[in-house]
Amino acid sequence: ETGVTQSPTHLIKTRGQQVTLRCSSQSGHNTVSWYQQALGQGPQFIFQYYREEENGRGNFPPRFSGLQFPNYSSELNVNALELDDSALYLCASSLEAGAEAFFGQGTRLTVV
Amino acid sequence: GESVGLHLPTLSVQEGDNSIINCAYSNSASDYFIWYKQESGKGPQFIIDIRSNMDKRQGQRVTVLLNKTVKHLSLQIAATQPGDSAVYFCAESHQAGTALIFGKGTTLSVSS
Numbered sequence: 001e002t003g004v005t006q007s008p009t010h011l012i013k014t015r016g017q018q019v020t021l022r023c024s025s026q027s028g029h030n031t032v033s034w035y036q037q038a039l040g041q042g043p044q045f046i047f048q049y050y051r052e053e054e055n056g057r058g059n060f061p062p063r064f065s066g067l068q069f070p071n072y073s074s075e076l077n078v079n080a081l082e083l084d085d086s087a088l089y090l091c092a093s094s095l096e097a098g099a100e101a102f103f104g105q106g107t108r109l110t111v112v
Numbered sequence: 113g114e115s116v117g118l119h120l121p122t123l124s125v126q127e128g129d130n131s132i133i134n135c136a137y138s139n140s141a142s143d144y145f146i147w148y149k150q151e152s153g154k155g156p157q158f159i160i161d162i163r164s165n166m167d168k169r170q171g172q173r174v175t176v177l178l179n180k181t182v183k184h185l186s187l188q189i190a191a192t193q194p195g196d197s198a199v200y201f202c203a204e205s206h207q208a209g210t211a212l213i214f215g216k217g218t219t220l221s222v223s224s
Contacts, residue, residue: 002155031209042201042214043156056211090155094209101209103148103155 002026004093004104012110013081021076021107025093031055032074033101034066037088049074050096078109086111124221131189133218135202140183142204146212147176147187150199159187159200161208189220197222 003026013019025032031050035043045058049068063079072093078085088108092101125131137145143164148156162169162176162185169176175188185202199219203212 002157004155033211035212035214040216042203042216043212045211045213048211058211092155096209100146100158100161101212102158105153105155 002102002104004029004091004102006089006091006104006107008107009105010108010110012112015081015083015111017081018077018079019081019109021078021089021091021109023074023076023091023093023104025072025074025091026102029093029095029102030072031094031096031101032068032072033092033094034074034076035090035092036060036085037090037106039087043090046076081111083111085109120218121216122219122221124223125192127192127194127222127224129192131187131192131196131220131222133187133189133200133202133220135185135187135215137183137185137202137204139204139213140180142206142213144205144208145176145178145185146203146205147174147185148201148203148214149196150201150217152198156201163208192220192222194222194224196220 005024033048034046037043047057048055052068067075088106090106092103094101146161147159150156160171177186199217203214
């Protein structure tokens with residue numbers, strides 16, 4: 001186990017709704033990254049937070065937003081859900097922005 | 113564009129054999145490479161990493177080889193076990209801890 005926990009583990013939402021996914025980073029880790037993994041594909045980088053500031057963003061629309069709290073836990077928010085947003089959402093934490101990243105088990109989001 | 117790909121989508125081996133999983137990357141500016149193992153329903157698990165100033169690195173039963181001339185990365189697993197069955201991803205980044213670019217993965221199946 002990596003010490004990175006995500007909640008919920010599974011979620012079903014309706015198209016057009018909004019969703020919030022949560023991640024608790026490994027103790028002492030101040031950097032959190034979020035990835036989207038579609039079925040049968042490799043994870044795709046959404047964005048990274050370092051000490052509560054966004055520190056890089058992938059090719060995702062603005063309806064994907066995030067937040068990092070003073071305790072370094074993080075949220076991923078997705079507005080106006082689309083069917084193609086159905087995927088496994090992974091959170092990874094690291095001690096610093098330049099260190100090895102450890103992944104959580106992911107949240108399986110299904111949009112119907 | 114930047115991408116990391118794998119040569120074979122599936123690899124089947126017998127228990128005890130040595131396995132070699134290959135990966136080609138396209139960004140010559142990448143400085144950090146990682147192999148991850150992902151079991152069904154779980155997040156990616158770190159196996160081994162290598163920086164661009166090295167061409168070989170060994171871990172427990174695993175070896176990563178980096179050939180910068182042809183932009184090729186490989187993972188060798190010695191004495192493959194049924195517990196090694198999983199999807200293996202290579203990933204690259206400009207530096208450790210920054211956005212990871214993943215390939216599509218190779219599914220390794222180990223039969224007894």
